[in-house]
Amino acid sequence: MIGTVDSPALAGKLILGGWALNSSLSDIGFSILERDCYTCQHCGFESRPSKKVNHGFMVPVDTNSPVLVTREVHSGKCLCQLCASALAVNWSVVRQTSDEESAPGCLIWLPEFTQEKISIVASLILATSNNVPPSHHLYEAASHALTAFNGRTAHMAANVQLYKNDKDEEFVRALSLLPSEYFDYREQALKGVRFWPNPKFWAKSSHYWLKAVYENAAGFE
Numbered sequence: 001m002i003g004t005v006d007s008p009a010l011a012g013k014l015i016l017g018g019w020a021l022n023s024s025l026s027d028i029g030f031s032i033l034e035r036d037c038y039t040c041q042h043c044g045f046e047s048r049p050s051k052k053v054n055h056g057f058m059v060p061v062d063t064n065s066p067v068l069v070t071r072e073v074h075s076g077k078c079l080c081q082l083c084a085s086a087l088a089v090n091w092s093v094v095r096q097t098s099d100e101e102s103a104p105g106c107l108i109w110l111p112e113f114t115q116e117k118i119s120i121v122a123s124l125i126l127a128t129s130n131n132v133p134p135s136h137h138l139y140e141a142a143s144h145a146l147t148a149f150n151g152r153t154a155h156m157a158a159n160v161q162l163y164k165n166d167k168d169e170e171f172v173r174a175l176s177l178l179p180s181e182y183f184d185y186r187e188q189a190l191k192g193v194r195f196w197p198n199p200k201f202w203a204k205s206s207h208y209w210l211k212a213v214y215e216n217a218a219g220f221e
């Protein structure tokens, strides 16, 4: 399931690692990541901290908070950046600069897969398509998978009322403004909507994931 937040700018900062630089959030955040062994509590992706990247691109999140920020260890959980982005689509499908392709991702219609399954598959596809040479045996598979997932954007308009062709930004703004009495409708309307990441936006994280997680995995070489 995807979600919206009360403050997209704040959620974006959190997801991109701003919490680790904030003294009032970092102690709590690192305690959560360590307790959850740098493993995403939604999709199961396991990252690894390093000296240089001590958060491993994982995020401490309070899923019950309207801004996702967690101020207590017990109410927070460790999520990967992709699962956290799915909870803040009014940040994660919105362009960050005037560049058309600067959004962290887009909305796709894919009711057959849960968001969790999509996130874990996406982390491998991004790590591969962004970083391995075309001669690598997984490169072509990742490129095809990217095309297939991106192709599901075209199914949004046909399946979601209120959604207009290729207008993720307008749609998520409308969603975030829906009063709470419409939440049942919202749940229903969003049943098959998923967040799909933009590989370019996550280039830095995916490079890290490749080195820290996937490169040593069986079957990768």
Ligand SMILES: [Zn+2]
Pocket: 040, 041, 042, 043, 044, 045, 079, 080, 081, 082, 083, 084, 119, 120
């Ligand atoms: Zn995840």
